[in-house]
Amino acid sequence: xxxxxxxxxxxxxxxxxxxxxxxxxxxxxxxxxxxxxxxxxxxxxxxxxxxxxxxxxxxxxxxxxxxxxxxxxxxxxxxxxxxxxxxxxxxxxxxxxxxxxxxxxxxxxxxxxxxxxxxxxxxxxxxxxxxxxxxxxxxxxxxxxxxxxxxxxxxxxxxxxxxxxxxxxxxxxxxxxxxxxxxxxxxxxxxxxxxxxxxxxxxxxxxxxxxxxxxxxxxxxxxxxxxxxxxxxxxxxxxxxxxxxxxxxxxxxxxxxxxxxxxxxxxxxxxxxxxxxxxxxxxxxxxxxxxxxxxxxxxxxxxxxxxxxxxxxxxxxxxxxxxxxxxxxxxxxxxxxxxxxxxxxxxxxxxxxxxxxxxxxxxxxxxxxxxxxxxxxxxxxxxxxxxxxxxxxxxxxxxxxxxxxxxxxxxxxxxxxxxxxxxxxxxxxxxxxxxxxxxxxxxxxxxxxxxxxxxxxxxxxxxxxxxxxxxxxxxxxxxxxxxxx
Numbered sequence: 246x247x248x249x250x251x252x253x254x255x256x257x258x259x260x261x262x263x264x265x266x267x268x269x270x271x272x273x274x275x276x277x278x279x280x281x282x283x284x285x286x287x288x289x290x291x292x293x294x295x296x297x298x299x300x301x302x303x304x305x306x307x308x309x310x311x312x313x314x315x316x317x318x319x320x321x322x323x324x325x326x327x328x329x330x331x332x333x334x335x336x337x338x339x340x341x342x343x344x345x346x347x348x349x350x351x352x353x354x355x356x357x358x359x360x361x362x363x364x365x366x367x368x369x370x371x372x373x374x375x376x377x378x379x380x381x382x383x384x385x386x387x388x389x390x391x392x393x394x395x396x397x398x399x400x401x402x403x404x405x406x407x408x409x410x411x412x413x414x415x416x417x418x419x420x421x422x423x424x425x426x427x428x429x430x431x432x433x434x435x436x437x438x439x440x441x442x443x444x445x446x447x448x449x450x451x452x453x454x455x456x457x458x459x460x461x462x463x464x465x466x467x468x469x470x471x472x473x474x475x476x477x478x479x480x481x482x483x484x485x486x487x488x489x490x491x492x493x494x495x496x497x498x499x500x501x502x503x504x505x506x507x508x509x510x511x512x513x514x515x516x517x518x519x520x521x522x523x524x525x526x527x528x529x530x531x532x533x534x535x536x537x538x539x540x541x542x543x544x545x546x547x548x549x550x551x552x553x554x555x556x557x558x559x560x561x562x563x564x565x566x567x568x569x570x571x572x573x574x575x576x577x578x579x580x581x582x583x584x585x586x587x588x589x590x591x592x593x594x595x596x597x598x599x600x601x602x603x604x605x606x607x608x609x610x611x612x613x614x615x616x617x618x619x620x621x622x623x624x625x626x627x628x629x630x631x632x633x634x635x636x637x638x639x640x641x642x643x644x645x646x647x648x649x650x651x652x653x654x655x656x657x658x659x660x661x662x663x664x665x666x667x668x669x670x671x672x673x674x675x676x677x678x679x680x681x682x683x684x685x686x687x688x689x690x691x692x693x694x695x696x697x698x699x700x701x702x703x704x705x706x707x708x709x710x711x712x713x714x715x716x717x718x719x720x721x722x723x724x725x726x727x728x729x730x
Contacts, residue, residue, distance in 0.1 A: 248338055248373045248374065248377045249333045249336045249338050249339050249582065250332060250333065250336055251335075251336055251337065251370075254332040254335065254336060256280050256281070256282060256290070257290050257293070257294075257332060258329055258332055259279075259280060260276060260279075260280050260287070260290055260291075261294065261317070261325075261328065261329075263276070263279055263280075264276075264315065264316065264317040265317055265319065265325065267316075268316075268318070269316065270308075270310065270314040270315070270316045271314065271315055271316065272313060272314050273287050273288065273312065273313060273314070273315070276315070288312060291307060291309070291315055294307050294317070295307050295309075297328055297331060298328075301323065301327075301328075304319060304320045304323040305317065305318070305319035305320070305323055305325070305328070306318055306319070326582075326583065327413060329582075329583075330410055330582065333410065333582055334410065336370075337360065337366075337367055337370040337371075338370050338371065338373065338374055339410070340356075340360065341356055341367065341370070341371060341374070341390070342374075342406060343419070344356050344359060344390070345390045345391075345392070346403055347421065348390075349463045349464075350463075351390065352388060352389055352390055353367060353368060353371060353387055353388045353389075353390055355390075356390065368387060368388075371387040372387060374387070375387065378392065378402075380577050380578075381398065381402060381575065381576055381577050381581075382394060382395075382398060382576045382577070383398055383399060383402060396460070396464050396465075396466050396467075397466070397503070397573075397574055398574065398575055398576065399460075399464070400456050400457070400460055401574040401575035402575065402581065403456055403460075404452055404453060404456055405575065405579045405580075405581045406581050407419045407420070407452060407456075408449075408452055409580065409581060409582055410582065412448065412452075420452075420455035420456070420459065421455075421459060422454075422455045422458055422459060424451065427451045427454050427455060428447075428451070429492070430454060430488075430492045430494065431447055431450055431451065431454070433488055433491050433492045434450070434488050436491075437484050437487050437488045437491065438484055438488075438514070438517075438520070440514070440517050442513065446512065446513050446514075446515070449511055449512070449513055450508065450513045453504070453507045453511065453513075454504070457496070457500060457503065457504055457507075458494075458496075461496065461497075461500050465497070465499065465500070466499045466500060466502075466503050467499060468499045468502045468503065471531075472502065472506075473502055474531060475527050475528060475531045475533055476502050476505055476506075476527065478526075478527040478530050478531060479523050479524055479526075479527040480523065481519075481520055481523050481524075482501075482505055485501045485504065485505050486501065489501055506570065509521075509524050509563075509567055509570075510567045510568075510570045510571040510574065511571065512567075518559075518560055521559070521560055521563035521564075522559040522560065522563065524563055524566070524567075525559045525560075525562040525563040525566055526559065528562075528566050529562070533566075534569075534616040534617065534619075534620055535566045535567075535569035535570045535573075535620070536562075536566055537613075537614065537616060537617050538569045538613075538617045538620050538621070539554075539556065539562060539565040539566055539569065540556065541609060541612055541613050541617050542554065542565070542609065542631070542634075543556050544612055545605065545608045545609050545612055546634075546635075546640070548608070548612075549604075549605065549608055550635075550640045550643050551643075552638060552640055552643070554634075565634075568627070568630040569620060569627070571626070572620060572623045572626040572627050573620070573623075575626065576623050576626070577623070577625050577626070578625045578626075579626065586625070587625075587628055587629050587632075588602075588624075588625070588628050591632070594674065594675070595674060595675055596675055596726070596729070597641075597675055597676060597677070597729060598632075598641050601635070601641055602628070602631065602632060602635075605631060605635070606621070606624060609621055642677075646677075647676075647677040647678055647679040648676055648677065648678050648679070648691050648692060648725060648728055648729065649678075649679045649681065649689070649690040649691045649692070650668070650678055650679070650680050650681065650690060650691065650692045650693075650694060651680075651681045651682075651683075651685055651687060651689075651690040651692070651693045651694070652664055652665060652680060652681070652682065652683075652694050652695075653682075653683050653693055653694070653695040653699060654694075654695050654696040654697070654711075655696065655697060656696065656711060660711070661682065664694070664709075664713075665678075665680045667713070668721070671718060671722075672721070672722065672725055675725075676725050676729060687699075687701050687702065687704050688702070688704070690704060691704070691705070691728055692704065692705050692706075692707065692724060692725075692728060693705070693706045693707070694706075694707045694709050694721070695707075695708060695709070696708070696709060696710065696711055705724055705728070707720055707721055707724060709721070
């Protein structure tokens, strides 16, 4: 977060987060103490929030009680990151990356001049970008304002940078190439391919096309021969040449190879089986790294879950190949601003599924060759795709060992049903259960829950009140975690 925020902006973000998490009225003095500023600064920050919130159509609102107490309420589905991004846009480093993209031949001193500030000030922030870019396997040279690395990775960074920060902003087209001209190119593409793109596909294509046209002038691509051979096996690649000629794009062969990959792996041509099938067949014929990764996945899923992926279904294979190829475009987490980790989110929210995913990764590496192992190294990119596959085919359920619980109390059957339902509601997202009644021997279960003491020998016992307390629920949660570990 500090990569993009000034000290003052960081305080505003912390203040906003504190009010959202609290959900209750907070006094000016309380807020000033939490943030470490004066009461007057708090009032100024909150006035800024008020102005920002006006553009959200009441999705998020600030309530002010005579400048003494404040409260923020937002609709549950409103993406708060759009508010955070406004602070990011105002930061030195956001502007620096934007400046670097649009002025590839200028240096840090030129950027400092554009910000009407000293080189030392902007360099202090620019240094933070060295470690930031390192996690994407891109080297950043601050004084030169230069990125060094694979050109595909650099273009992908700029795509995610602008896509994540501007796609929802009205009248905020971030590129030099006029959008109207790109719309014309895309219309030509639809005509030649005989397809109709949906709005999100058109927007993705416009971003990628702008980056390709602009970067190709200063950092042309040199596609690997192996990649070219794969694409040459798809007869539909000839359509790219027709499109290039019709629009007078003057893109060279390597740039067309690159855009060909983009339209497939970023879902721009998604939903057109004729093209997808040809693409999958080209990868199958060449036994590409992405194709081998899919077959490795099928092997491991068969061994682990006794489930056969539909590897003879070309449309399915296209999707599996595409996300493996996409992982080669950009290393690490593509959420370039907030750097959220879906792996850690799953670990916290669904520890059982997290364990299954970890074992899946171990097996994938164990059975892979070197080229597939290299692909799997970018686990942050592949993780969600593998998770969705297991969840779609309900394979998580096949690996579940349910916790066997005996509900033994001296109340009526209705109470036992109620208690079972409560346990499922509170803990069912992380654990699977099998419930048993008083006729089941204690030796057959993992846990006994009762409202009176029972000698359960070596089986754990949770004493729970008829109306369970918060302490009862905490005890149960801790016990379930221990049992499943």
